[in-house]
Amino acid sequence: MKDITQKFGTLYNPVKAFVVYQKNSAEKSIYVEAYDMDKNGCPINAHPLSLKESTQLASALDKSDELTRKFLKPSGLLPKNVLHLNPEHNGSAIWYTPAQKVSLFFVESLAIPNAEAFVPPLLWKASKNTLYIYAMVADKIINEQTALYHAPFFNLYNDGRVCMGTVKVDIKADCHLQDFMQSWEQYFFKSYFSHLIGNTSPVKGNIIQLWQKLVGSGKPFPIKSLIKNGLTLKKLLS
Secondary structure (H helix, E strand, C coil): CCCCHHHCCCCCCCCEEEEEEECCCCCCCEEEEEEEECCCCCEEEEEECCHHHHHHHHHHHHHHHHHHHHCCCCCCCCCCCEEEEECCCCCEEEEEECCEEEEEEECHHHCCCCEEEEECCEEEEEECCCEEEEECCCCCCCCCCCEEEECCCCCECCCCEECCCCCCCCCCCCCCHHHHHHHHHHHHHCCEECCCCCCCCCECCCHHHHHHHHCCCCCCCCHHHECEEEEEHHHHHC
16 A cells, blocks of 8 residues: 555644624624534534634634735836736736737647747736737827727637636736736637637638748738727726
């Protein structure tokens, strides 16, 4: 027999249970009763919540809140390409990337080689679980009236939302802003493009032929092939 206990995850055992009672009256006052747990995980020794137990409970809850407070917090100065931050609830960020050369990956059935290619300026909007991506014709002057275009990629819905397919997205609750942005960009560009959603091309002409010509060529992305989607940056802020 081989001992594999070292490979097991951390095991948490129940040690306390709390029951909150509310007075059935207009004032709705509450009373908290605490229970110890025996070796079988059953509650025993019911007693009023002590000051020590209250302090321990408050400390545990505060640590959970602390993780949330760190989410999307910049690690240093705010990156210059960040356009908007919403730290509320699930949190979201909007940022842009300039026209650049990136590595692109395609499923074999598209007959597009995996290679580097130039992409246009891109606008990213992401929360902890969802990514939207759009194209822009330039990134020199960006304001609320900046017109957005369909991003010239596969695996995108008409509203710009990215279908991540089998990609396992794992954004931590205490993820700093810079890591958040980098993680989403890597999730997107390191996944395989596979299909059009709705069979509507996001570019003028044939998108497969477009990327067949661009990958490995070193040519800049042809901005004239982009299609407006009717959105402006301001509409993403609402």
